[in-house]
Amino acid sequence: MVIKFLSELKKGQKGQIESFTDYDLSLKLLEMGCIPGELVEVIRIAPLGDPIAISVAGYMLSLRKGEAATVRIKVS
Amino acid sequence: MVKKIKIALIGNPNSGKSSVFNALTGLSQKVANFPGVTVEKKVGFCSLRDKFNNEVYAEIIDLPGTYSLYPKSPEERIPFQLLCDPQNEAHPDLTIVVADGTNFKRNLFLCSQIVDLKIPVILVINMMDIVRFKKVVIDFEKLEERLGIPIVAMNARRNEGIKELKAAITKPFPPPINDFINIHQFAPEVIDTIRQTVNVKSNYNAFLVANNLDLISNFEIPEFKREKIRAVCSQYEFNQQQMQAKETLERYKVISSIINDHIISPDNPVQKSWSYKIDSVLTHRVWGYFIFLVVLFLIFQAIFAWATYPMDLIDSAFMWISVEVKNSLPPGLLNDLLVNGILAGLNGIVVFVPQIALLFFFIGVLEDTGYMSRVSFLMDRLMRKFGLNGKSLIPLISGVACAVPAIMSARTIQNWKERLITIMVTPLMSCSARLPVYTLLIALIIPAEYVYGVNLQGLVLMMMYLIGFFAAISVAWVMKHMIKSKEKSYFVMELPMYRVPRWSTIGIHITSKVRVFLFDAGKVIVSISIILWVLSSFGPSGEFDRIEEKYMAETYTQSMPKEEIDRHVQSEKLESSYAGHLGHIIEPAIRPLGYDWKIGIALITSFAAREVFVGTMSTIYSVGDEKSSKMTVKEKMRSEINPITGGPRYTFAVGISLMLFYAFAMQCISTIAVVFRETRNIRYPLFQILYMSVMAYLASLIAYQLLK
Numbered sequence: 058m059v060i061k062f063l064s065e066l067k068k069g070q071k072g073q074i075e076s077f078t079d080y081d082l083s084l085k086l087l088e089m090g091c092i093p094g095e096l097v098e099v100i101r102i103a104p105l106g107d108p109i110a111i112s113v114a115g116y117m118l119s120l121r122k123g124e125a126a127t128v129r130i131k132v133s
Numbered sequence: 134m135v136k137k138i139k140i141a142l143i144g145n146p147n148s149g150k151s152s153v154f155n156a157l158t159g160l161s162q163k164v165a166n167f168p169g170v171t172v173e174k175k176v177g178f179c180s181l182r183d184k185f186n187n188e189v190y191a192e193i194i195d196l197p198g199t200y201s202l203y204p205k206s207p208e209e210r211i212p213f214q215l216l217c218d219p220q221n222e223a224h225p226d227l228t229i230v231v232a233d234g235t236n237f238k239r240n241l242f243l244c245s246q247i248v249d250l251k252i253p254v255i256l257v258i259n260m261m262d263i264v265r266f267k268k269v270v271i272d273f274e275k276l277e278e279r280l281g282i283p284i285v286a287m288n289a290r291r292n293e294g295i296k297e298l299k300a301a302i303t304k305p306f307p308p309p310i311n312d313f314i315n316i317h318q319f320a321p322e323v324i325d326t327i328r329q330t331v332n333v334k335s336n337y338n339a340f341l342v343a344n345n346l347d348l349i350s351n352f353e354i355p356e357f358k359r360e361k362i363r364a365v366c367s368q369y370e371f372n373q374q375q376m377q378a379k380e381t382l383e384r385y386k387v388i389s390s391i392i393n394d395h396i397i398s399p400d401n402p403v404q405k406s407w408s409y410k411i412d413s414v415l416t417h418r419v420w421g422y423f424i425f426l427v428v429l430f431l432i433f434q435a436i437f438a439w440a441t442y443p444m445d446l447i448d449s450a451f452m453w454i455s456v457e458v459k460n461s462l463p464p465g466l467l468n469d470l471l472v473n474g475i476l477a478g479l480n481g482i483v484v485f486v487p488q489i490a491l492l493f494f495f496i497g498v499l500e501d502t503g504y505m506s507r508v509s510f511l512m513d514r515l516m517r518k519f520g521l522n523g524k525s526l527i528p529l530i531s532g533v534a535c536a537v538p539a540i541m542s543a544r545t546i547q548n549w550k551e552r553l554i555t556i557m558v559t560p561l562m563s564c565s566a567r568l569p570v571y572t573l574l575i576a577l578i579i580p581a582e583y584v585y586g587v588n589l590q591g592l593v594l595m596m597m598y599l600i601g602f603f604a605a606i607s608v609a610w611v612m613k614h615m616i617k618s619k620e621k622s623y624f625v626m627e628l629p630m631y632r633v634p635r636w637s638t639i640g641i642h643i644t645s646k647v648r649v650f651l652f653d654a655g656k657v658i659v660s661i662s663i664i665l666w667v668l669s670s671f672g673p674s675g676e677f678d679r680i681e682e683k684y685m686a687e688t689y690t691q692s693m694p695k696e697e698i699d700r701h702v703q704s705e706k707l708e709s710s711y712a713g714h715l716g717h718i719i720e721p722a723i724r725p726l727g728y729d730w731k732i733g734i735a736l737i738t739s740f741a742a743r744e745v746f747v748g749t750m751s752t753i754y755s756v757g758d759e760k761s762s763k764m765t766v767k768e769k770m771r772s773e774i775n776p777i778t779g780g781p782r783y784t785f786a787v788g789i790s791l792m793l794f795y796a797f798a799m800q801c802i803s804t805i806a807v808v809f810r811e812t813r814n815i816r817y818p819l820f821q822i823l824y825m826s827v828m829a830y831l832a833s834l835i836a837y838q839l840l841k
Contacts, residue, residue, distance in 0.1 A: 080374055085625055087381040088201040090239040100403050104418030105514035108523070108624055112403040114238045117628040119510050124625060 059132050063097070063111070063125035071098040072130035079127035086128065090114035097130065135188045139223065140302070143212055143247070144231035145240050146198035147503075147629040149259040151638055152289035153231050154195045157298070162645065174211075183303035191302060194223060200239070202246045202341060203377060206544050210348060216250055217341050219332060220353035227253045227306050229298070234264040234271070234286075235630070237396065241388050242381075244280075245313040249337035253306035254282045257298060261288045263630070270397040279391060281311035290635055308334070314383045316340050319376060326365040330358050340380070344373050408630045412507065421511050428504075432495045433595045438588060443487040444572075448765055451480040470666060478662025481569075481748030482655045486647055488572075489565045492534045493646045497639035503629040505530070513624055519606045520613025522546050523624055525555040529605060532562030533598065534646075536804045540811055550618035556811055557821055558609045560804050563601040563796060566744040570795045571597050573747055576767055578788035601796055604828070657802070661738055662748050668712035669734070669753060676709040707753070726794065726830070727787040727837040729775075736794075743800045786840035790833040798829035 060075060074095045077083035091097070091113050100117065101110040108121045144150040154162075158177025175195040183189055196215065197208040204210040215223050228247055232240035237258070247254050258264070258271065277284045283301050287294030316337045317324055327339035331354050342349055343366050349359055392398075403409050414420055455472050462468045499505045505527055513523025521529075524546050531539035539559050546552040563571070575590050582589050671677075683689075684698050693701075707713050708730075715737055716730030723733055735749040747766060754769035773782035799805065799822045808818040 080378075082623070082625075084203070084374060084377055084381070085205070085623065087378060087385075088203065088242060089625065089627070090242070090385070092382060092385045098403075100409070101412065101416060103416065103510055103514060104421060107514045108510060110510065110628055114236070115398075115401070116236045116239065116630075117403060117408070119506075119624070119626050119628050121513065121624045124623065 061130050061132050063099075063128040063130050064109075064122045066099045066125075066130065066132070068099050068102050070132065071096065072132040073097070075129040075131045077127055078129065082124060082127050086120075089118060090116075091118070091128070135190050136183075137190045137192070138226045138302075140191050140193045141196055141212075141215060141223075141225035141228045142193055142231065143196045143216075143228055143243065144198060144257075145200055145233065145236075145243060147627060148198070148231045148233040148236075148240060149289050150198060150231040151195065152635055153229070153257060153259065153287065153298070154193065155635075155638055155641055156289050156292050156295045157191075158193055160641065160644070162641065179299075181299050181303050189303045193229075194225070199243065201243055201381075202250075204345065204348070205547060208544050213341070213345060213348065214351055216247065216252060217333070217338055217345075218352045219334060219338075225252065227255065227302070229255045229257055229302075231257045231259050231289075234258040234260050234269070235267060237271075238385075238388055238392060241391070242384055245384050245388065246337070248280060248282060248309045248311070248313045249316060249335060250341075251308040251335040251338070253308050255298070255301050255306070256280065256282055256284045257287050257289075257294075258284060259287050259289050261286050261293065262291070267401050268399050269401075272395040276391070276395045279311075279395065280313075281309045314380070314387055316380065319379055320369065320371055322369050323365050323371050327362055330361050340376070343371050344376055346373075406630065408503075411631050412628075415504065415507055416511055421507075425508060425511065428499075429598075430595060432492075433598060434588065434591045435491065435495075438591065440487040440491055444484050447484045447487075448480065451476060451483070452765065466670075469670065470663070473670075474663050474666030475659065477666075477751045478659045478748050479655075481662070481744065481751065482651060482658050484747070485565065485569055485650065485744060488568050489534065489650055490643050490647055492565055492568075493643045494639060496531060496534055497642050498634045499530075500527075501632070501634040501639060503631045506626060506628050509626065510628060516606075519609040520551065520554045520616075521558075521606070521609050522548065522551040522555070524626065525551065525609075528555050528559050529562055529602070532559040532564060532605075534565050535650075536560045536562070536564050536801065537807045538646075540804065540807050543811070547623045548618075550616050553616065553812065553817070554609045554612045556808055557612060557817065558605040560799055560801070560808075560821065560825065561601050561605040561608065561797065563598045564743075564801075566742060566801065567597075567795050569744055570746045571792055573750070573767060573770070574783070574788045574792050577770055577783045578785045597792060597796060600793075604797060608824070608828075657742050658745055658748060661742070661745050665712065665734075665738055665749055665753075668715070669707055669710045672706065672710040672713070677706055680705045680709065712753075725837070726833040727784075727790045727841060729782070731773075732791065739795075739800045740802075742802065743795055746795070784841075786837050789840060790837035793836050794829045794833040796829070797825055797832055799825040 061072070063072075066072065074091055074093050074097060076093060077086065095113055097111045097113045099109055100112050103109065106122070108119050109125055110117050110119045112118075142150055142154055154175065154177060157179050161179070162175055162177040177193045177195070179191045179193060181189040181191060194215070196212045199209045199212050202213050202216065204213045215221055215225065216228070218224065230244040230247055232244060244254065244256055264271065271286075273284055273286060283304075283306075285294055285298045285301055287298065289295070320340065320343065323343050324336050324339040327333065327342055328336065331342070331352075333339050333342065342362065346363060346366060349362065352359070415424060455476050458476065459468060459472050462471065499508075508530075509523035509526050512526050516523055516525055525543070527545070528539045528543040531542055536559050539562070540556050543552050543555045543559070546555060571594055575593050579590050579593050680702055684702050689698055708717075712734045713730060716733035719733045719737070720728075720730045723736065728736070731753050734753060735746050738749045739746045750770060751766040754766070754773065770783055771781065774780070775782045775784075805818045805822065808821060809815060812818070
């Protein structure tokens with residue numbers, strides 16, 4: 058079990074949301090269904106390397122790398 | 134007895150809320166603004182019968198899509214204010230929450246908040262076709278029981294479940310009894326005090342009031358009560374962020390257990406979905422951008438090629454009416470006003486309709502299929518380099534239709550600096566009002582030929598749009614370095630599943646946009662046409678008489694045929710009319726751009742709205758000529774001679790210079806007004822007028838001097 062930032066995950070890598078480092082952004086992510094314990098997977102990275110698209114709570118969410126860097130992920 | 138009820142329709146973005154709204158209200162929709170803000174308020178009506186055959190008349194408000202009741206943008210403040218302030222005149226008797234059944238977890242979150250507000254709720258679980266396709270099984274009976282609210286399963290696109298929803302509306306609707314979560318435990322003192330102070334229906338409502346203290350200034354309550362609420366919040370150190378996080382986590386805990394108990398969902402990995410496969414192509418690092426360009430190219434080719442047929446029809450219809458009116462009414466001022474003032478102005482409006490409808494059609498399709506958000510995803514990195522946001526692309530592309538709604542749609546950008554830059558540069562995108570100007574000028578100076586199967590005129594048109602786009606991002610880049618801001622920029626956005634567009638939704642959208650254009654812009658254009666007719670038909674006292682006297686002299690009557698004398702009289706009259714004087718005043722300033730005083734008149738009148746250009750042209754040139762009412766504007770302009778060169782007035786250089794002027798100049802009162810409303814600071818629209826005018830003048834000057 059390793060803790061990584063969501064921004065460090067490669068395409069196809071999965072993990073569980075562990076915690077957030079940015080309070081404002083976490084509120085936004087929480088109400089969009091990104092809650093601790095939720096399974097996420099990086100499913101696409103935009104051609105220019107940023108933003109990324111993840112699958113969470115049964116849908117696709119896109120966010121910037123910088124934003125993904127505020128989400129800690131438990132990778133098994 | 135007619136029972137009147139107010140219903141608010143609320144749901145996540147992409148939940149199919151507008152399909153439900155359209156299915157309920159059809160064409161009885163009205164678009165207005167919420168008082169005090171520029172958020173579009175869509176209201177529709179629906180007349181139903183309950184089981185005793187009594188009439189139930191429902192007024193339905195379509196609230197802006199939102200993920201929660203916590204407002205993060207002006208748009209999302211609307212649901213909060215309507216639902217949390219029982220004194221608000223639009224406070225609903227019943228809410229219909231539309232939830233995307235394939236995304237139930239996140240969609241139930243908003244519903245749970247409304248349940249706790251204790252406002253009567255009907256939950257619509259939409260997109261049942263995909264739910265079934267994904268083999269998700271929902272135990273509706275148990276779910277209804279657990280949530281304590283009626284649930285209707287729908288596939289609103291196919292009107293499936295609409296009968297059941299209408300039946301549910303006519304039934305008595307008590308407020309929900311069950312608490313979804315126990316909110317009281319989080320802040321008992323604050324909640325109790327607020328409930329004693331103001332008339333709110335629930336603990337959760339009180340909690341939300343405490344959590345959005347800055348918004349209660351809009352509530353219909355006396356100031357001392359507001360003070361009391363603020364005091365108790367600070368006394369018990371009510372921490373808004375912490376409370377919101379706690380509430381959110383608690384809600385999702387309950388939602389997870391509900392979904393566990395009542396929904397069986399097989400594993401549906403995103404990678405297996407159609408959307409994922411389509412995305413592999415549409416967001417591909419090469420094909421993605423290539424396809425986007427092709428899509429834009431096709432849109433502009435289509436608009437140019439398809440719209441010409443109905444436009445020619447409209448033109449000839451108006452010409453026929455003009456001739457009929459002219460011949461059937463006695464000659465004189467009234468006849469002239471009708472034909473050259475009002476009819477010419479009306480023609481200038483109606484002729485836009487095909488192009489505007491086509492444009493809104495394409496934008497509607499791009500949005501409705503889910504492609505537009507992919508474009509944002511593809512472009513965010515690039516746009517950020519220019520101080521914009523991937524989401525800026527939607528305002529910029531909508532700006533191709535009209536800057537006014539486009540600037541309003543910039544509200545989805547949370548970051549103020551990025552939003553401001555988007556607002557400042559959006560008017561540079563070539564809006565549909567420029568389209569007739571371009572169309573007319575391109576038809577004058579570019580031959581209607583095909584090169585390698587590409588319509589040359591369409592190609593030039595596309596270039597004009599590209600020029601607008603590149604101007605917009607260049608200015609954005611400059612502004613990025615001018616505006617200082619420390620605020621963080623967000624790009625958290627749902628990528629919805631690809632769907633087949635809902636043609637009826639797009640149809641209703643087009644109808645309402647065209648209606649707004651015809652009536653709102655139409656009023657301006659017709660009044661300007663009439664003012665223009667007055668300005669060009671009358672002049673300072675005595676001047677018209679002097680001209681007539683001059684040509685009565687024998688030198689003229691003997692040497693020239695009557696028709697030619699008439700033409701000389703008319704054109705000298707126009708020149709000495711009020712409009713002619715105005716044009717002459719600005720002529721020295723615009724001569725270096727290749728324009729004469731007649732074009733000067735058009736520039737002055739287009740300050741209010743660009744599309745007036747075409748109407749002005751047709752008014753100016755019909756005043757001068759008897760035969761002209763039988764010619765189209767294009768023909769009139771083509772036959773116009775430049776007295777200095779003896780060649781045609783509208784040369785290639787003049788045409789390009791004029792198009793560039795219209796591409797860059799801020800000639801739209803409505804845009805100026807909306808920029809002011811959105812930025813709440815007069816400096817921004819003023820700066821915008823200034824920088825755009827300078828750009829327009831310089832670009833036209835350089836182009837004309839190089840090309841002439």
